[in-house]
Amino acid sequence: MNRIKEVLNAKGISQTELASRLGKTFNMVNxxxxxxxxxxxxxxxxxxxxxxxxxxxxxxxxxxx
Known part of the structure; x- marks a missing residue:
């Protein structure tokens, strides 16, 4: 289990932004x-x-x- 969603919310970063910075699709980050x-x-x-x-x-x- 991971806390990625919690940390994204706390930092005010969207899944879309994380996906872009990782070079991954939104679906994979989701x-x-x-x-x-x-x-x-x-x-x-x-x-x-x-x-x-x-x-x-x-x-x-x-x-x-």
Missing amino acids: LYTTNRVQPPIHILYQIAEILDIDVRELLVPNKLK
Whole structure:
């Protein structure tokens, strides 16, 4: 699971803008943001770079403390 949609909303960036900056289609980014498809690690890093955040902020923790 990822938090791409949450971070996009918080940063005020549209899925269309992210798709353009990634060189991906809107449909692919929409699949990422709705957690229907998980982006490959290298794409996740590109998304984090575009959003100017640590890549770990895009991930839902797999273990709770």
